[in-house]
Amino acid sequence: xxxxxxxxxxxxxxxxxxxxxSSNQANQPASQPAAEPAAQPTEAAAPxxxxxxxxxxxxxxxxxxxxxxxxxxxxxxxxxxxxNGGTHGSIAITxxxxxxxxIHFQNDDPAMAHSMGIVxxxxxxxxxxxxxxAFPGAITTNPTSMTDATLPGKSEDVTFTADKAGNYAMVxxxxxxxxxxxxxxxxxxxxxxxxxQGAA
Ligand SMILES: [Cu+2]
Numbered sequence: 001x002x003x004x005x006x007x008x009x010x011x012x013x014x015x016x017x018x019x020x021x022s023s024n025q026a027n028q029p030a031s032q033p034a035a036e037p038a039a040q041p042t043e044a045a046a047p048x049x050x051x052x053x054x055x056x057x058x059x060x061x062x063x064x065x066x067x068x069x070x071x072x073x074x075x076x077x078x079x080x081x082x083x084n085g086g087t088h089g090s091i092a093i094t095x096x097x098x099x100x101x102x103i104h105f106q107n108d109d110p111a112m113a114h115s116m117g118i119v120x121x122x123x124x125x126x127x128x129x130x131x132x133x134a135f136p137g138a139i140t141t142n143p144t145s146m147t148d149a150t151l152p153g154k155s156e157d158v159t160f161t162a163d164k165a166g167n168y169a170m171v172x173x174x175x176x177x178x179x180x181x182x183x184x185x186x187x188x189x190x191x192x193x194x195x196x197q198g199a200a
Contacts, residue, residue, distance in 0.1 A: 046092060047089075047198025048197060050197075051094065051197060052195055054084075054199045056068060056070070056084060057093070059095075059099075059194050064096075064100060065100045065101075066095045066096075066100070066102070066162075067102045068093065068101065068103045069106065070084060070103055070104070070106070070116055071105075071107075072105070072107045072109055072114035072116065072172065072182075073112070078180070078181050080109040080110070080111070081109070081114070081172065081177050081181065081182040083116070083172075083184050084184075086184050086198065087182060087183075089123070089183060089184060090198050092184065092185040092187060092196070093170065093185070093186050094187040094188075094189050094194055095188055095194055096162070096188070096189050100159060101160055101161070103116065103159075105140055105150060105157070105158065107152055107154055110152055112146075112152065113146050113151050114172045114182070115143035115144070115149040115150055115172050115173045115174060116150070117131065117133045117158075117170070117171060118134045118160070118170055118171075118186050119132075119171055120168055122167050127175055127179050128175050131143045131144050131173050134164075134168050135163065135164075137159060143172075144173045145174075146175075165189060166187075167187055168185075168186040168188065169183045169185055
């Protein structure tokens with residue numbers, strides 16, 4: 001209630017002040033408080049450097065197809081909540097625009113279901129993820145379900161067309177997983193560049 005009373009007083013003073021600028025001056029401290037510190041970046045810098053072609057990335061220019069093997073829990077990094085050992089966007093996968101992308105998704109986490117899909121958002125993932133992929137078909141089944149997503153030891157194949165160049169992310173849609181780092185960067189290039197940056 002005290003807060004309301006104070007606000008009413010301010011409004012009353014402003015009303016009597018004869019103009020917004022003068023009342024604003026009267027209400028403002030002589031020196032501005034320091035600006036809020038910028039939020040700590042939660043994302044690592046995007047991996048850069050030369051593209052490599054690890055054995056889990058295969059490209060066939062004749063059929064315009066990229067085939068990827070993506071393994072959740074490939075290592076114990078991030079409590080197994082990783083893709084091919086990468087977390088927090090530490091790996092960037094680039095495919096050429098217009099290519100068909102075939103992903104063999106394997107879950108090697110001994111304990112937890114995971115999912116995989118491509119989204120237009122590349123950072124600041126919330127606890128719950130909208131399971132709408134950036135490209136039709138670019139998502140595994142029951143992606144938000146801890147009981148019905150891709151279970152430990154299981155795999156799933158998805159195929160989609162990377163028909164629009166841009167910056168995307170490959171994420172797990174189980175609540176909390178992307179927010180705690182279970183995502184890679186996924187780029188669709190307009191100049192034909194292809195490969196992987198940041199892979200171990
Ligand atoms: Cu996950």
